[in-house]
Amino acid sequence: MNYVSTRNKKLRMSASQAIVQGLAPDGGLMTPEVLPRLPGKALLSMKDMSYQQRVVYVMSRFLDEFSARELTSFAAAAYGGNFDHPAVAPVRRLNDSTYCLELWHGPTCAFKDMALQMLPHLLSSSLSKIDEEKTVCILVATSGDTGKAALEGFKDVGKTRILVFYPKDGVSHIQELQMVTQAGGNVGVCAVVGNFDDAQAGVKKLFSDEKLAETLAERGYFLSSANSINWGRVLPQIVYYISAYCDLLRSEAISAGQEINVCVPTGNFGNILAAYYAKHMGVPIRKLICASNENNVLTDFIRTGVYDKNRTFHNTLSPSMDILVSSNLERMIFELADRDDALVCEYMGQLAESGRYQVTAAIHKKIQNLFAAGFCDDVQTKQAIARMWKEAGYLIDPHTAVAFHVLDEYRQSTGDETPCVVVSTASPFKFCTSVLSALGVEEHQEGVEVLGQLAEYTGQPVPAPLAALKGKARRFNTVTEKTGMKDQVLDFLK
DSSP states (O other): OEEEETTEEEEEEEHHHHHHHOBOTTSOBEEESSOOOOOTTHHHHHTTSOHHHHHHHHHTTTOTTSOHHHHHHHHHHHTSTTSSSTTSSOEEEEETTEEEEEOOOSTTSBTTHHHHTTHHHHHHHHHHHTTOOSEEEEEEEOSSHHHHHHHHHHTTOTTEEEEEEEETTOSOHHHHHHHHTOOOTTEEEEEEESOHHHHHHHHHHHHTOHHHHHHHHHHTEEEEEOSTTSHHHHHHHHHHHHHHHHHHHHTTSSOTTOOEEEEEEOSSSHHHHHHHHHHHHTOOEEEEEEEEOSOOHHHHHHHHSEEEOOSOOOOOSOGGGOOSOOTTHHHHHHHHTTTOHHHHHHHHHHHHHHSEEEOOHHHHHHHHHHEEEEEOOHHHHHHHHHHHHHHHOOOOOHHHHHHHHHHHHHHHHHOOOOOEEEEEOBOGGGGHHHHHHHTTOOOOOSTTHHHHHHHHHHOOOOOHHHHTTTTOOOOOOOEEEGGGHHHHHHHHTO
């Protein structure tokens, strides 16, 4: 299967080339030339498979360059003893109509592990397949979780370096600690003065800097991405939506062919995009419910068809969703525009020039048929955390809380009681102070001691990877203005 750019369908690459490249040379996102569908009985066939077996079954549809043996090896390595739950991505039943897909049982306690434990294996193999001799430098912009997950995934992987940029004062204390204490001889971390959009825009600018590319090539390096602009990030995420449906079948919570809804807290649109691809492949998803925090650019877009990033940026209790430029939305528009690459170019050009674009009435109708959308503020986020703990004894993080709030509003306004899978994207222990405040505890212990405070208050155990932060030395202290990001790359790759 070939992959094409969302901005030029004539620009084709193999899967391995697309994974190595990360971003298309024209600035577009590489997307499968044809979106495959699952065979008719596939969901029933996968019902009794392990998560690792489901990974191979699904990903092989997109990666015909990779043998079943290779993918089996990758799945075993990516989703083995580094996850603290045998199901890898377990589905937790809360009541007869509400289920929680827990995606935070990996080594960094966030959903990004689901893709970033797999991507290094895909990338290393792809480098061999295309006979690339230079060392790849992975550049990452993170709103909190991607950075640590990428650092952990690529730590000491041969022929790779990784440099992560995160917004100074724009991530939780625990998230920052996870990054700045990262071990590994090939890793680097740098804070950027500004917000996530500044860091993301800076990284995209570096990818399009031809002079920088020439300089790095002379030094034996080239750049690639571990952000969700890389198809190797999106593909593993499709698996867990398919797996969740299979788990519901296996537990007899639903019957074969029965529709479900999916509610996803999202900022960069990659997580919910993977759910859309799962639906396209044949998973009976009725409605994709897009949950946003106060940075509600996606809510407005889904409701009006107008994407407008020209608004106040909010630093919220759910920082991984503090995003105003949702990169992966480009892939969705490409599909709903019937793969009209010229139209995608027009929209992305308008976004770059004025920060705004409006899709056609036909595209907007398709969006509304597929999606529902809502958002909440920090007060409502805290209320959702408290409510879930009081009513269900279920401890959730602020991002998951956004999803539960939006789902409640959606059900109240529509009366739709279709069984819904709420995507839980991070361990509550990554956001201890916010969770404790939501539970009525306003005096918080300092540093990593707050982990023990939340554990003692709730009786829930601290995840081992977070408990291990205690006593770790800080390795990285660099802070740069967004105009200095290029210098940081050049210094990192001397």
